[in-house]
Amino acid sequence: MADTDETGERAHKRSGPGGGILMGRPFGVPVYVSPSWFLVAALITWVFGDQLDRVLPDLGPARYLVSLFFAVAFYASVLVHELAHTVAALRFKLPVRRIQLQFFGGVSEIEKESETPGREFVLAFVGPLLSLLLAGAFYLGMELVDPATVPGVLLAGLMISNLLVAAFNLLPGLPLDGGRMLRALIWGITGKPMTGTVAAAWVGRALAVTVLIGLPMITHTGILGAGTGANESTGMNTVMDALLAAILAAIIWTGAGNSLRMARLREHLPELRARTLTRRAVPVENATPLSEALRRANAHGARAIVVVDAHGDPLSLVRESAIASVPEHRRPWIAVSTLAQDLTDGMKVSAELSGEALLDHLRATPATEYLVLEPTGEIYGVLSTLDVEKAFVKAMARPQS
Numbered sequence: 001m002a003d004t005d006e007t008g009e010r011a012h013k014r015s016g017p018g019g020g021i022l023m024g025r026p027f028g029v030p031v032y033v034s035p036s037w038f039l040v041a042a043l044i045t046w047v048f049g050d051q052l053d054r055v056l057p058d059l060g061p062a063r064y065l066v067s068l069f070f071a072v073a074f075y076a077s078v079l080v081h082e083l084a085h086t087v088a089a090l091r092f093k094l095p096v097r098r099i100q101l102q103f104f105g106g107v108s109e110i111e112k113e114s115e116t117p118g119r120e121f122v123l124a125f126v127g128p129l130l131s132l133l134l135a136g137a138f139y140l141g142m143e144l145v146d147p148a149t150v151p152g153v154l155l156a157g158l159m160i161s162n163l164l165v166a167a168f169n170l171l172p173g174l175p176l177d178g179g180r181m182l183r184a185l186i187w188g189i190t191g192k193p194m195t196g197t198v199a200a201a202w203v204g205r206a207l208a209v210t211v212l213i214g215l216p217m218i219t220h221t222g223i224l225g226a227g228t229g230a231n232e233s234t235g236m237n238t239v240m241d242a243l244l245a246a247i248l249a250a251i252i253w254t255g256a257g258n259s260l261r262m263a264r265l266r267e268h269l270p271e272l273r274a275r276t277l278t279r280r281a282v283p284v285e286n287a288t289p290l291s292e293a294l295r296r297a298n299a300h301g302a303r304a305i306v307v308v309d310a311h312g313d314p315l316s317l318v319r320e321s322a323i324a325s326v327p328e329h330r331r332p333w334i335a336v337s338t339l340a341q342d343l344t345d346g347m348k349v350s351a352e353l354s355g356e357a358l359l360d361h362l363r364a365t366p367a368t369e370y371l372v373l374e375p376t377g378e379i380y381g382v383l384s385t386l387d388v389e390k391a392f393v394k395a396m397a398r399p400q401s
Contacts, residue, residue, distance in 0.1 A: 020100060029086050031079065034102035044071040048157065055153055066150055073154070074161050075101055077134050081165065082106040084130040088123045104251060105165070112356075113266070117188035117196070124180035131166035135159050173204030175255030197263035204256030212249035272391050273354040278372045278381035279303040283312060284336055290323065291331040304382035306371060307340045314379055316340035317347070317369050341369075348373055351380045362388065 020032035049067035052059065059066065082099045085108040089096050097109040114120035138159035145152045170178040179200040186196035281304035284293045293305050305318035322339035346365025349372050353361060362370070362385065370383040 020102070026083060027086060027090060029090075029096045029099055031099045032101070034100055036103035037075065037101050040103055041068070041071040041075070044074065052153065056148070056150065059150070066154065070154055070157055073158055077131065077158065077162050078106045078165065080134060081127045081131050081169075082108045084126040085110070085123060088126045092119050092123065094123075104247065113193075114184075117184040117193070120187065121181050121184035124177040124184065127177050128166040128169045131162045131169070135162035135166065138162065171207055172200070173207040173252065173256065174200045174259040175204065176207075176252070179204050179256075179259075194263055194267050197259055201256040201260045201263070204252055204259070208249040208253035208256065211252065212245050214245075269355040269359070272358055272388065274349055274358050274372055274383055275351045275354075275380070277387050277391060278351065278383045279387070281306045281379060281381045283308040283314070283379060285310070286315070286335065286337040288336050289332050290318075290326060290334045290336055290339065293318070293336050294323070294331065302381075304369070304384075305336060306379055306382065307336055308379075314343055314348075314371055316342045317371060317382060319369060320384065321368070341367075343371055347371055349383055350375065358388075 020034040020037075023031045023033055025031070045064055045067040048070050049064045052063040052067060056063070078101060079099070082101075086096050086099060089108070089110045092114065094114065095111040097111055100107045100109070110123075114123055135158075138155045141155045142152060142159065145155065147153070147156065169176050170181075172182040173179040174183065174197070182203065183193070183196035183200040186199050187193045190196065280300070280302040282293070282297045282300050282302045283306050284296065286307055286309075297303065297305055304320070305323075306314050307316045307318060308314050316337070318336050318340045326334055326339070344365065346361075347367050347370050349358070349361060349370045351372050351374055366385075368385050370385075372380040372383050374380050
């Protein structure tokens with residue numbers, strides 16, 4: 001099962017507040033279960049139930065209830081893994097948007113990047129560490145019960161599955177935890193986080209190819225088979241191995257590619273400055289006809305209109321889309337106030353904002369246009385979300401430095 005923690009821009013790009021069924025809020029962080037989890041839970045129940053029938057044939061149909069319990073217990077272990085990342089992130093004062101349990105494991109959506117390579121390493125390592133500790137706890141439990149009983153078989157399965165989760169996530173390639181640890185090590189040695197990201201991402205791509213080619217070539221013994229000596233290879237097992245390999249390889253390859261793109265974007269984030277992206281604006285009063293406001297804007301080389309009161313204080317912004325919707329012959333008869341959007345505090349942006357601080361402000365208050373102010377409170381201009389998006393695309397298109 002894969003555990004691919006998300007940080008920074010990638011987490012922000014996820015849409016919607018939930019993405020599944022809300023299960024609770026440990027440490028104040030919402031935990032969601034994706035609908036895809038139910039598909040995997042059903043698959044685990046079927047596969048584990050088939051293996052259970054070979055180990056404990058007297059169970060009969062009840063084996064599927066035991067298997068369902070195993071599926072739920074396994075994902076509870078994955079949740080503990082994710083909570084380890086969450087607690088570490090909160091300890092480092094990194095906001096965590098949510099935890100999501102999904103098709104092949106879990107995702108901790110951490111809003112920002114770690115500030116130091118040491119914190120990055122710890123943040124990545126605590127997840128596999130908790131999985132190893134859980135495996136150890138289940139092993140100790142096995143020593144207390146008869147291995148040929150339902151509790152013994154469940155504890156064996158949970159021990160092995162947590163070992164697999166830890167081992168898989170310690171592989172040194174992004175987007176896995178081991179990849180983040182490798183990134184932190186290279187970052188610490190070179191002092192360049194971008195260098196660490198590029199190296200760990202390419203290792204991740206190599207891992208994806210290795211998984212795609214190598215996993216189907218390994219004899220699949222199953223979770224119970226590893227602990228009981230069962231070793232049956234069927235055509236169905238071969239198909240399942242190939243499908244699993246393809247899915248895991250796709251997840252790793254895609255995650256590694258996303259890490260490269262986000263690293264390149266983050267490298268250019270400082271170039272996103274409110275002052276350089278802002279459109280020049282002209283101030284007009286409420287009753288000013290749209291045609292007159294546009295004439296003044298053209299005369300001053302401005303591309304935006306701000307509605308002000310008699311004292312020159314900004315009241316609202318005339319939306320670009322609203323202007324375009326008014327036919328030219330009607331513009332002398334339409335007052336700008338009828339096309340304007342009232343300003344809220346969140347729609348006021350300091351001209352000094354840049355990089356991630358600017359993006360955080362825009363995300364906090366989504367809008368199409370923002371009023372940009374000088375530190376003294378004077379109107380500097382209007383910032384269009386469209387211009388910011390274009391700057392993003394331009395940054396992404398630039399070659400890595």
